[in-house]
Amino acid sequence: MRLISAVFIIVLLFSCKKEEPMLCVDETLNSGMAVLCEGLFQQNNSSISWVDFSDNSVTNELFVAKTGRQLGDTGNDMKRYGGKVYVAVNISSTIEVLDANSFTSVKQIEMIDGGTAKQPRSIAFYGTNVYVACFDGYVDVIDTTSLNVLQRIQVGTNPEDLAVSNGKLYVSNSGGLNGPVMDSTVSVIDLTTHTELQKIVVGLNPGEIQVDQGGDVYVITRGNYGSIPSRMKRINTQLDVLEEEFSFDVSGISPMNDKFLVSYYDYSTTQSSVGLFNPQSETLENASYLDVSPVNTLYGVHYDIGKNKIFLLDAMGFTNTGYVREYDVLGSYIISYHVGLNPTEILVYD
Numbered sequence: 001m002r003l004i005s006a007v008f009i010i011v012l013l014f015s016c017k018k019e020e021p022m023l024c025v026d027e028t029l030n031s032g033m034a035v036l037c038e039g040l041f042q043q044n045n046s047s048i049s050w051v052d053f054s055d056n057s058v059t060n061e062l063f064v065a066k067t068g069r070q071l072g073d074t075g076n077d078m079k080r081y082g083g084k085v086y087v088a089v090n091i092s093s094t095i096e097v098l099d100a101n102s103f104t105s106v107k108q109i110e111m112i113d114g115g116t117a118k119q120p121r122s123i124a125f126y127g128t129n130v131y132v133a134c135f136d137g138y139v140d141v142i143d144t145t146s147l148n149v150l151q152r153i154q155v156g157t158n159p160e161d162l163a164v165s166n167g168k169l170y171v172s173n174s175g176g177l178n179g180p181v182m183d184s185t186v187s188v189i190d191l192t193t194h195t196e197l198q199k200i201v202v203g204l205n206p207g208e209i210q211v212d213q214g215g216d217v218y219v220i221t222r223g224n225y226g227s228i229p230s231r232m233k234r235i236n237t238q239l240d241v242l243e244e245e246f247s248f249d250v251s252g253i254s255p256m257n258d259k260f261l262v263s264y265y266d267y268s269t270t271q272s273s274v275g276l277f278n279p280q281s282e283t284l285e286n287a288s289y290l291d292v293s294p295v296n297t298l299y300g301v302h303y304d305i306g307k308n309k310i311f312l313l314d315a316m317g318f319t320n321t322g323y324v325r326e327y328d329v330l331g332s333y334i335i336s337y338h339v340g341l342n343p344t345e346i347l348v349y350d
Helices: 002-015 062-067
Strands: 032-037 047-052 057-059 075-081 084-089 094-099 105-110 120-126 129-134 138-143 149-154 159-165 168-173 185-190 195-201 206-211 217-221 231-236 241-245 252-256 259-265 272-278 283-286 298-304 309-314 321-328 333-341 343-349
Touching: 032 075, 032 321, 032 333, 047 062, 047 075, 047 333, 057 333, 075 120, 075 343, 084 120, 094 120, 120 159, 129 159, 138 159, 149 195, 159 217, 168 206, 168 217, 185 206, 195 241, 206 252, 217 252, 252 298, 259 298, 272 298, 298 343, 309 343, 321 343
Parallel strands: 159 206
Antiparallel strands: 032 047, 032 343, 047 057, 075 084, 084 094, 094 105, 120 129, 129 138, 138 149, 159 168, 168 185, 185 195, 206 217, 217 231, 231 241, 252 259, 259 272, 272 283, 298 309, 309 321, 321 333
C-alpha cells in the first residue's frame, strides 16, 4: 500500500498542468476554499473539494491529491487552528491533521478506545488543546503539539457540537442514536480543570451550538422531527441557566459579524429559508434574508468575514454531488461551485 501511495504521489507531481484544475502535492493553498463533503454513510466516499477563486475552477479530490489516499467514511467537521487543519471523520473514527498551508498530512489520529470506535463528530479549540466531541459519550482533549489524546471527559449521550465561552466548554448532548429516547442536555466543562460542572436541560435532541459576541450560548434543540419542533434556545453563560426560547423554525445557526444567519430545512416539504437574527434585541429581523430559490437541499450556511460573503451548502437531495452557492451580504446570489457529495463544512483561504 505504501508503494502504491508513493507512485500515486509521483504521478501527481509530474502531471499537474496549468490548464487542469488539479493541485500539485507541494502547492500552497491561497485565494480559494476547501469544502468538506460527507459522502454517503458507510460508502467510504468522503472527500474535500478545492475551489480556486482566481478562475472559479474546482478540484474535487483535494485530500487524495495531497495525501495519496482516501479521506474515509462520513467527514463531519473541518476546522483550522494555527498552522493545522483538523478533520473529524466519524464512521472511520479518525482525526486527520493537515498542514494548513499545503494541506499535506501531518498525522492521522485513530480514535479508538479499547477496540471500540469513538466516532468523532465535531471540533473546538482552547489554548493549546483541541476538543473533540465523540459519539461514544466523551469529549477527547488532544494536545496541539504532540497530537496525542491527553484526557477523556465523560458527558451525555452522543455529544453533537461544541462551543467555548467564559473559560467553559458547552457540549450539546443529542442522544441521536438512542431515538426516540434522546438526550436533552448541554454539558458545561471547566476548561482549566477539564471537569464537567453541570448539565443544563435545554430540550429534546440538542444539536448545533454557537456563541454570540456577548458570550451567551445558543443551541438548537431539534425535537423529534415531528410533533416536537426544532427551536433555538439561549443559555446565560454567567449563570449557566436556560433563559430564552425562540418560536421560529430553525435548524442551523451561523455567526455573521454581530448577528446570526438562522437557517431551516424542512425534510417533509424540502423547503428552505435563511433569516437574519439579532442577538442584542433577540429578534428575527428578516425571516427571508436570502433568496434560496437556487438551493435544492440546504445543508449548511457559512459567512466569511475576509471575503464578506455568504456561502450556502446545497446537498442536492443527498444522493447527488452538491454545490456551494455564493451570496453577497445584502442577500444577492452571485455564483455556484460544483463540489463533492453532501458538502458540510468550508474553510476560506484569502
